[in-house]
Amino acid sequence: MISTAWGISFRAFDIGQLRIFFAFGVLQILNLIFISVFTLYQMLSVHTSLTLLALTPIFFMLLTTKIIMPRMAAFTRQNQEAVGLLTNRVTEAFTNIHVIQTNASERSFQRLIAQENDKVYATDMKVLMLRTLFFPLMSALTGLSQLVVLFYGGSLVVQNKISVGDILAFNIYLSYLAFPLTSIGIILSVYQRSKTALERLDPFFNETPESGSDAKILPFPNPNEVDIQDLHFTYPGSIHPVFMGLNLRIRKGEMLGVCGSVGSGKSTLFQILTRIYEPPVGTTYFEGKDVTTLDPITLRREIAYALQKVHLFSASIADNLSFGLIDRPSEEELARASRSAQILKEIESFPDKWDTQIGEKGLRLSGGQKQRLALARLFLRKPKILLLDDVLSAVDNITEARLIQEFRGIGCTMIINSHRGSVLE
Missing domain, CATH: 1.20.1560.10 (ABC transporter type 1, transmembrane domain)
Structure with a gap:
């Protein structure tokens, strides 16, 4: 790499x-x-x-x-x-x-x-x-x-x-x-x-673009249901398998909690679902369609994936919230998403509000503010599937409970990976 x-x-x-x-x-x-x-x-x-x-x-x-x-x-x-x-x-x-x-x-x-x-x-x-x-x-x-x-x-x-x-x-x-x-x-x-x-x-x-693969790109289904069948996966260059015969099925609107020790493959599962890592053919399906036959760019637009490590850009709050969206959201939409992410009051307290420059990697924000700002992106995406990779580690218990309630209100299929038992209850 x-x-x-x-x-x-x-x-x-x-x-x-x-x-x-x-x-x-x-x-x-x-x-x-x-x-x-x-x-x-x-x-x-x-x-x-x-x-x-x-x-x-x-x-x-x-x-x-x-x-x-x-x-x-x-x-x-x-x-x-x-x-x-x-x-x-x-x-x-x-x-x-x-x-x-x-x-x-x-x-x-x-x-x-x-x-x-x-x-x-x-x-x-x-x-x-x-x-x-x-x-x-x-x-x-x-x-x-x-x-x-x-x-x-x-x-x-x-x-x-x-x-x-x-x-x-x-x-x-x-x-x-x-x-x-x-x-x-x-x-x-x-x-x-x-x-x-x-x-x-x-x-x-010599790098081959993802969209330039030889796989046939099929019409994208509504990826509400996830079906994993006998998944075996090993990282490139490694001899130790991460998954050996994993089977998993999540129906539309269901919420699945994933818990495990460090290195057990929780984050790897999310990266396979979003085709960051390519799964073997015939193991991972969305609505019955093999994920390897779907366009990865279109797939990722339908799935909101909140990474364990927050990534923010040296830009304004509005620019960070709009990242990855085809159409720039209105101020009302930004406020609605920020309210759901429990960070609206703090944004409004800044002198420049939505135009506030947060610095490189969000240097001017606290750990909890960074995490909630990244979560606000998810509410703007309106995804079919929501993947949360231990994204509540920097918030207090009260904020955590409110965020979980907001996640449930989205109504999409959801997979949550967390070390906190309260998140998975």
Whole structure:
């Protein structure tokens, strides 16, 4: 699984390398081809053997490139991997700043970041050392071509085989070739970085969108009834099964409470019902329709799934409540849903009310406020099936009782997972 930090690294660094190659590298390649063809034609028209001899250093240039490029490729990959690790470490520091502070671990985390930074520096220096050797060598070989023209061309002038004007023309043509030939090193360096970046981005490009599956998408039924038959499920890459022959049937409007120890598969059941994890064919049904034949996007619009961990966005309260809805709800609808979630009075007490900015991940709200704001989304969704994954852990007993009463009033099929016995009674 690709972490958020790796995604940031790919976006900021690898895509940047591809942009440089296509904006600068491709232009330089076209420039090199055009100038080389034009100049070589003019040089050959003056004297063939002098042209071939003047181009001899270029073959050494190609040989040097063949030797150096594999090493540069390896060092470039190491450098970009090190940048990804550093980005991951820095992102962890920002997202877990409170954990670091409460454990007084600032200095130890600084050391970890410094270690990752040293790796970036070390790998970057390896790349720079090769480039430092490569580019002057390209310039030296280009200068060697000019020396060949002066010495061999001078002997041809003495023998009256070519004129001094031809030597002058040759030097002008070589000066035309000088920058394109010298820039070969830059082009190859940019190409190597972009090639490595493309290889690292390959997992993103090879991901198949959910809606692009080969499954036949059937007309979506009213998913009021859930039927699970002999479900066996194991997480990808694991050898320990989560479910072994699970059978479950929930009729329209029924409410089911799920209780179990940590790791018993309570949350996994919800993720299978919403096709976050794909169940085996012929095991999970809505109204008699196999869930694997249903469009996952349409399915999730009909099912409201409240996650155990609350996820809020750095936006206004109204924007967070409207998230995932096709049509933006009116203020009256927002108020009705917030009242059901037992948070309306607190929203109205804020100076900006619905326009209140809650900060990154709801930083300006308490744990209970975050949880109830997330629950208000569910009341706006008007779902056919409601999945509640231990969503009442941060509210008091009185608020819990009111919320359960509101859930019962929705009238939809409901599955509740909780560690609290009072919720499941």
